[in-house]
Amino acid sequence: MTVTEIVPFDKRRSKVILEDDFTLVLYRGEIRKFGIEEGKPLSEDTYQEILQEVLFKRARERVLFLLKSSDKTEQELRRKLKDGGYPKEAADYAINFLKEHRFLNDFDYGQRYVEFNSGRKSERQIRYELQKKGLDKEVIQEILSEQPVDEEAQIRAYVRKKCLKPEEMDVKERSRMMAALARRGFSYDSISSVLGGLYSDD
Missing domain, CATH: 1.10.10 (Arc Repressor Mutant, subunit A)
Incomplete structure (x- = not known):
């Protein structure tokens, strides 16, 4: 992988843009630490080191922070991580961590969502919103069978x-x-x- 460009992301971080528009978001000190420079290759070993030492932990902390404010589905969390410049490997790690520790369960999320909204939203609206949040149609059907909307x-x-x-x-x-x-x-x-x-x- 070749670093094609390094551009500011915010006051402290920059986007490291690799071939095929693959992007990492790193602090400027981390960019210096790993010797990342425009026009130079980023070895697979260095990339794995960045994942293991930096991005896995940061992605985990990010999803835990996001869950503090409100429940979210797996798809919503993955979208947030992608928007934040986290690669798929880091997102997979963070999501698996949540599932292993039972912090994330789309079925439970759906049950809570239906319970909270069944008195003010139609079944069709609930189905639409849960599908938009990433729940499978079969999962939604199972939840609504157990918790019908009146x-x-x-x-x-x-x-x-x-x-x-x-x-x-x-x-x-x-x-x-x-x-x-x-x-x-x-x-x-x-x-x-x-x-x-x-x-x-x-």
Whole structure:
């Protein structure tokens, strides 16, 4: 690997750009310590030394710090490490460390997420957000099977909050309300079930 460029990253660190746009972010003192210079090769031995002595530990400390503020999925942590200039080997090391010490479990994360949001978000919205965070569809399905989202309760709460009276609405107004609920991600079955039930005492 040849060092093609060294550019400032912040006040104390620089990006070491290697061939194929592969990038390491190191403190300037570390760059001097490992003899890294533009236009010169970076040996595999030196690269492994940087990983073992510097980046593995730094990546581990970074993910532990990130988890202090809020729960995160594996994909979110990997994205943060990549944005911070950590190579895949360092990210793998940090993620494996978290898993070995049970600091990271996407299934547990999903269960907590559903538990926290099931009273204010539709099932479709929860599915979408968990997939975006990197959870597999099968894992999400398993979690939702164990912890179903009560969409009908949410819809009833929405109707009460808005002081709506579907039984007094004309077809156009009723259709508009159903469309608004659908945009919030609620299923047609849940919407129809609640709006039908509102004709009698809730």
